[in-house]
Amino acid sequence: MDIIGGRIGRLMRCTRKVPGAVAARHRRSSVGKAGGMVALGCLVALAGCVQSREIYLDARASRARSYRTWARTKHDGGQAEAVLSGELSLQQAVEVACAHNKDIQAALQEQARAAGRLWQGRSAALPSLTASTSYYRLDEPTGTVQIAGTTLTSGAVDNYSQGFVLRQPLFQGGAISASIRSAHIFELMADEAVRRAVGEVVFEVARDYLDVLFAQKLHEVYRNALLSAQAQFDSVQRMKGAGLATEFDVLRAQVEVSNTEADVVRQESKISLAVSSLLKAMGLSQDSQVTLTSALEHLPVNPDFDEVVADAYGRRAELYQAEFDLRMQQEELRRARSRSWPTLDAVFTYLWSKPDPHNGARIEWGRRWYGGISLTWYVFDGMRREGEIAEGKALLRQKRLRLENLEEQVQLELRQAMLGIEDAERLIKVQELNVKRAQEGLRMAMRGYPDVATLVEVTDARAALVRAEGQYWEAVAEHCLARLSLQQAMGMLEPEPGAMREPTKVPPPAQQPLSAETPAAVSDSAEGADRPAE
Numbered sequence: 279m280d281i282i283g284g285r286i287g288r289l290m291r292c293t294r295k296v297p298g299a300v301a302a303r304h305r306r307s308s309v310g311k312a313g314g315m316v317a318l319g320c321l322v323a324l325a326g327c328v329q330s331r332e333i334y335l336d337a338r339a340s341r342a343r344s345y346r347t348w349a350r351t352k353h354d355g356g357q358a359e360a361v362l363s364g365e366l367s368l369q370q371a372v373e374v375a376c377a378h379n380k381d382i383q384a385a386l387q388e389q390a391r392a393a394g395r396l397w398q399g400r401s402a403a404l405p406s407l408t409a410s411t412s413y414y415r416l417d418e419p420t421g422t423v424q425i426a427g428t429t430l431t432s433g434a435v436d437n438y439s440q441g442f443v444l445r446q447p448l449f450q451g452g453a454i455s456a457s458i459r460s461a462h463i464f465e466l467m468a469d470e471a472v473r474r475a476v477g478e479v480v481f482e483v484a485r486d487y488l489d490v491l492f493a494q495k496l497h498e499v500y501r502n503a504l505l506s507a508q509a510q511f512d513s514v515q516r517m518k519g520a521g522l523a524t525e526f527d528v529l530r531a532q533v534e535v536s537n538t539e540a541d542v543v544r545q546e547s548k549i550s551l552a553v554s555s556l557l558k559a560m561g562l563s564q565d566s567q568v569t570l571t572s573a574l575e576h577l578p579v580n581p582d583f584d585e586v587v588a589d590a591y592g593r594r595a596e597l598y599q600a601e602f603d604l605r606m607q608q609e610e611l612r613r614a615r616s617r618s619w620p621t622l623d624a625v626f627t628y629l630w631s632k633p634d635p636h637n638g639a640r641i642e643w644g645r646r647w648y649g650g651i652s653l654t655w656y657v658f659d660g661m662r663r664e665g666e667i668a669e670g671k672a673l674l675r676q677k678r679l680r681l682e683n684l685e686e687q688v689q690l691e692l693r694q695a696m697l698g699i700e701d702a703e704r705l706i707k708v709q710e711l712n713v714k715r716a717q718e719g720l721r722m723a724m725r726g727y728p729d730v731a732t733l734v735e736v737t738d739a740r741a742a743l744v745r746a747e748g749q750y751w752e753a754v755a756e757h758c759l760a761r762l763s764l765q766q767a768m769g770m771l772e773p774e775p776g777a778m779r780e781p782t783k784v785p786p787p788a789q790q791p792l793s794a795e796t797p798a799a800v801s802d803s804a805e806g807a808d809r810p811a812e
Contacts, residue, residue: 359563366568368487371560375483376476378561385475392461392468399461402454403447411440420638434641439631448651451619452612460609467602469776474595477772479559484762484771486556491574492755493552497545499747504538506740510724511535534737576706576754579761581696586768590688593769597688600681607677611670617663620655691767698760702753709750716743 360378376382413436420433447454511531517523557566591597626649629635634644656663716739723739765771 359561360566361563362560362566362568364568365571367570368484368572371483371487371556372480374562375479375560379479379559380561382472382475382479385472388468388471389465392465395464396461399457399459402450402457405444405446407442407444409440409442413438432638434633437632438643439629439635441627441629441631443628444626445652446624447621448624449620449622451616451621453616456609456612456616460606460613463602463606463609466776467599467606470595470598470602473772473775474599477595477766477769480771481762481766482559483556485759486552486559487570487572488574488755488758488762490549490552490556490570491572492751493545493549494570495574495751495755496748497542497549499744499751500538500541500545503740503744504535504542506720507531507535507538510736510740530734530737534740574751574754574758576757577761578703579699579764581699581764583692583696586692586696586764587689589768589770590692591685593772593775594688594767595769595772595775596684597681598775600677600684604674604677604681607670607674611667611674614663614666614670617656617659617666620653623652623654625650625652688767692764695760695764695767699757699764702757702760705753706750706757709746709753712746713743713750716746719743 360374362374366374416433416435416437419435511528511534514523514527514531518525518528553568554564557564557568626647628645628647630643630645632641632643634640634642635646636644720736720739720743723736762771
């Protein structure tokens with residue numbers, strides 16, 4: 279104890295002699311470590327910045343190449359999109375969209391993805407073959423033995439090996455069948471994704487088609503009003519020459535013509551915008567020149583709610599997707615529960631190595647193989663299996679609730695569409711009567727001018743007719759859109775469930791066609807009813 283105490287005392291005295299030197303070395307060491315960490319952090323951050331910058335520059339260069347490709351194609355007179363010219367019905371527009379719309383083409387890739395997912399599921403039941411090769415060098419042989427003055431060496435400095443392992447799963451506790459069923463379910467979900475994309479594109483095309491028809495009808499209304507205003511202007515000029523109208527009347531009639539011309543120009547611009555949206559929805563070039571042949575018309579419908587709900591439950595792609603998603607989660611839960619069972623594999627291993635795998639003292643190539651059955655059972659994995667099962671049950675309940683919520687959402691969409699049809703029906707009846715009254719009012723005003731009615735009253739009557747006709751066609755367009763929305767909510771715009779793999783044929787976007795004759799209530803607004811009296 280005295281010796282140990284003496285050594286400790288000498289060590290303490292030496293420490294007291296050089297406290298500054300020790301502290302300085304400690305500070306230099308700390309500063310050096312801190313500086314190294316800062317430098318390392320800066321290098322890592324700089325490497326990240328450089329990598330992000332390179333990615334951004336590559337994306338920017340890709341954008342520039344895309345523009346040059348577009349400009350070169352435009353300069354050469356070519357088109358990246360298809361160009362269509364001629365007459366175009368609503369059904370033809372839908373068929374063209376199914377062939378050229380980018381959203382449908384992207385949705386079709388889900389089927390290719392599902393095919394890959396199916397191979398992944400089947401791989402769980404197929405054998406796996408793993409090949410390997412290796413070389414390593416030792417600093418000295420693994421061992422030496424002295425026998426009667428002779429040194430025997432075991433192993434070699436240079437070691438080579440190559441071989442393969444063949445493994446065939448025999449039993450995985452139900453995980454193999456769950457993986458295969460899950461892949462098949464995913465394939466069905468991909469089909470429903472295509473059906474849903476087709477339905478959405480058909481709805482978009484039909485809606486844009488209706489927008490063009492409605493814009494054309496309003497343009498026709500304004501054109502008729504312009505013809506009436508020009509006829510009135512010519513009549514006022516003749517009356518002024520006869521001394522029956524003043525200069526103010528002529529100026530007032532001329533202003534009315536100019537205002538109506540402005541309405542016509544604005545409506546032509548709206549037609550161009552609507553046609554551009556339609557061409558984009560169809561996947562066609564904006565240089566396409568099409569003439570719409572379908573007409574806007576009011577066709578009364580009286581759907582039964584129970585019947586439309588039955589159709590929607592049997593056709594809507596979203597409902598099928600939710601059903602398949604629920605079943606996929608059931609398979610995932612089965613896969614989690616399979617970890618409670620042992621796994622059984624057949625294994626065969628073949629090895630070719632140097633030194634000989636059977637005799638390390640023989641520095642020659644040798645072969646070794648063995649085969650057998652491997653049984654693995656995770657007796658305790660830290661409660662991971664129980665956690666996965668609990669999570670899978672919660673997700674299963676969540677997907678059931680989402681399916682129920684989606685069914686309620688479908689019912690709501692159906693009710694809203696049916697209410698929209700009813701409201702549009704009532705509005706159309708009101709506007710039909712209103713158009714007739716406005717036509718009669720304009721007729722009476724023009725026949726009474728200038729003896730009974732003034733030019734202002736004639737202008738007001740014409741404006742009332744224009745407003746009534748515009749509201750009538752707006753009601754008709756709303757009725758068509760509500761009918762289209764009902765068909766979308768019922769799943770009528772989508773291909774039949776499970777009947778197709780590609781959208782080569784799709785149903786028309788309306789079981790009641792949108793083409794028919796012009797309603798009689800507004801067909802003669804530009805005829806003799808509004809011609810000015812001489």
